[in-house]
Amino acid sequence: MKQAGTQTVQRVFQILSLFDDDHPTRSLPELVELTGLNKTTVFRLLSALENEGYLQRLPDGDYTFGSEAIALGGRAMRANKLRVTARPYLQQIAKSTQETITLEILRADKQGQLSALVVDEVVSRHLIGITQYIGSRLPLHSTSSGKVLLAWQPPDERGLILEALQKERPELDLTAFSSQLDAIRGAGFATTQNELELGVMATAAPIFDAMGNLRATLSMAGPSMRITPDRLTELAEQIQLTAKDISHELGYRPTA
Numbered sequence: 001m002k003q004a005g006t007q008t009v010q011r012v013f014q015i016l017s018l019f020d021d022d023h024p025t026r027s028l029p030e031l032v033e034l035t036g037l038n039k040t041t042v043f044r045l046l047s048a049l050e051n052e053g054y055l056q057r058l059p060d061g062d063y064t065f066g067s068e069a070i071a072l073g074g075r076a077m078r079a080n081k082l083r084v085t086a087r088p089y090l091q092q093i094a095k096s097t098q099e100t101i102t103l104e105i106l107r108a109d110k111q112g113q114l115s116a117l118v119v120d121e122v123v124s125r126h127l128i129g130i131t132q133y134i135g136s137r138l139p140l141h142s143t144s145s146g147k148v149l150l151a152w153q154p155p156d157e158r159g160l161i162l163e164a165l166q167k168e169r170p171e172l173d174l175t176a177f178s179s180q181l182d183a184i185r186g187a188g189f190a191t192t193q194n195e196l197e198l199g200v201m202a203t204a205a206p207i208f209d210a211m212g213n214l215r216a217t218l219s220m221a222g223p224s225m226r227i228t229p230d231r232l233t234e235l236a237e238q239i240q241l242t243a244k245d246i247s248h249e250l251g252y253r254p255t256a
Helices: 004-016 028-035 041-054 065-077 080-098 142-150 155-168 174-187 229-249
Strands: 055-057 062-063 100-108 114-120 190-192 201-210 214-223
Touching: 004 028, 004 041, 028 041, 041 055, 062 174, 080 100, 080 174, 080 214, 080 229, 100 142, 114 142, 114 155, 142 155, 142 190, 142 201, 142 214, 155 174, 190 229, 201 229, 214 229
Parallel strands: none
Antiparallel strands: 055 062, 100 114, 100 214, 190 201, 201 214
16 A cells, blocks of 8 residues: 555656656646546645745646746756756757757656657757757657667567557567667767658767666757758768767777
């Protein structure tokens, strides 16, 4: 049986997790319905979060993240060594390519479904560009970053992930997809053209830590009106070199 304090903490995090890019605000009735808790309990928790500054009540009665939540998120990002180390490189290559650059990691959601999670981003200065937003989750099978995250998984783990992925997407040809991942690992980077969405061109390369483990991917994305297949190949080489520089900064030294 759960202790009362533990249950309260779990309910607080349950409420906070319901606020995201697609739902920056939530109403009391929405939160009651989504949590399955009674109205009195939800209102009590919302009041406590509002009092501590983690939620803010808007004039229309809806709730959104408060200043303390924003400050906490900022502190968490600054404490992330990967993000801190990679940030200058993201800014540098975004400036040289004039395209959106992201840093992504492999993460599972509450249901256990894996995706590529954007942990940092430098947005293109072009009026027409690609923006993913920090915290966005991208599918593994149709993104360059997702394919890189899969390509460098140990064989057994990759097999289990692909089996789970096929259950979600029965149309996926595992044999062909596995061969594609092997080719990506051999090349050292991945590219995608019109896979995530029509007109989206992207490339990604792996970032390794001092132990040789895959830590993240460095990814670039932009519109096909500006990125031709030939230019995508050039950008892939730049992304790969920059990812190697970040890996070196993290202590990675390839044995061969």
